[in-house]
Amino acid sequence: MENLRRTFPGTPPVEVLRGVGFTVRAGEIVGLLGVNGAGKTTLLKILSTLLLPSAGKAGVCGIDLAGHGHEARRHFSVVFGGDRGLYPRLSALDNIMFFGGLSGPRRNLRTRALAALAEVGLAERARSRVETFSKGMRQRLHLAVGLLNQPCLLMLDEPTIGLDLMEAERVRDTVARLARAGTAVVLTSHYPTDIDRLAGRVVLLDSGTVTHDLPIAEFRRQAGFTAEVRLSGPGVAPQDAAALLTDASVRIDQHEEGWKITFQVGAWDATVLSRLTEVVRRHPVADFDVASPGVEAVLRRLALNHG
Structure with missing residues (x-):
């Protein structure tokens, strides 16, 4: 991202992003933090090609998001928190096959779907209806859908919201494993534990600007005590x-x-x-x-x- 800006029309116009810029490298987990209204949602919408920036540019794997959004979408995935967005009467495999068919190439889709379910620990429940799943299992299924295209960038928005401790740990373990395999991760969460356990770096937004961009250890030192x-x-x-x-x-x-x-x-x-x-x-x-x-x-x- 370089000098990303976004202004929404109005009287007066509202500038939500004011020159945001940072890089996420392969295998890196960056925690994106900020209070409500800081600009996180707008930034994620731009990075997921749902919204165009007013100025500046952003790219994934060298592909410009604004000019070549269709091609760029093959290289990233977005996973939101919560248990909605799935078809409860379909099995886990049917869900992932459906979304995989919509979002990417169909070659070896079934093989990739089963591999994604195995990656998130749902291989044994591949043929179970989603309506029988716990919140944590549904969240892991969302993550499996996001892994189908083997993204180089994975954006996670509140990935452990509403999960019990064990399910949250399973999701965190999966995300950490993906990063070790080379996936770049942008993580937003209102749960400090997610950032503490996963992020190697923290980017803090405030009123549409980046106020802190620090390695996690240096960010923790901002607390003012040892x-x-x-x-x-x-x-x-x-x-x-x-x-x-x-x-x-x-x-x-x-x-x-x-x-x-x-x-x-x-x-x-x-x-x-x-x-x-x-x-x-x-x-x-x-x-x-x-x-x-x-x-x-x-x-x-x-x-x-x-x-």
């Missing part, structure tokens, strides 16, 4: 913890079953470790957990700064 520490124990919460951990952001919660302390460490050093050791020495700690900042922490901080 780690979040969580301590918990029985009885009454230690009120001296806030004084001991003076250089950290401390939150103390009291529950019926005990207490929990959460604080953020700006940087690990001897002073922080000494104060943390003092808390553990003075009070009975039943559980101790240290977590690196995730995408959600970064987005929360950016939202506060923006506000």
Whole structure:
């Protein structure tokens, strides 16, 4: 993408995209983030040839999307979240054969359909009606449809929406496997776990412009802290913890079953470790957990700064 712009007519006209540009390479998973109204949907519509840009250009595998959309569509697929868009009374194989016949070459279609079902773990349910499928299975079937043309670019919009933990992990595993095989992936999701688990890079849109384009590790550092520490124990919460951990952001919660302390460490050093050791020495700690900042922490901080 180079300097993509999109203006919708009105009084006054509304410029939704304002010079968006970035590249997604083979085997790379890019998390595309932004609040509602940031321009993500408009951008995906342009990349999927459903909408023309007002200015700028975009291409897939060297093929211009605006000028050669029909040819370009052979090289990418779009998969949306949710369980609609399938024919419930047809089998999984019949669904994928139908959509495959509409969207691409019919040569070896059945073989490719069965291979796509195997790729998403649905080979044994190929002849089962979709109406018997769970939400997660339907989402994996959507993904199988998207794999039929062996795309070099796969665009995923909320791929784990409404899925339970196990089904969401199956979808993530499939996406990661596709990327390792060389497929470029653009992933949009309101679930930070999807981005944390899959993306190697994050592109953040705000008011139609790219404000951040960073490797995932560098993006996480925008959270402003190195780690979040969580301590918990029985009885009454230690009120001296806030004084001991003076250089950290401390939150103390009291529950019926005990207490929990959460604080953020700006940087690990001897002073922080000494104060943390003092808390553990003075009070009975039943559980101790240290977590690196995730995408959600970064987005929360950016939202506060923006506000």
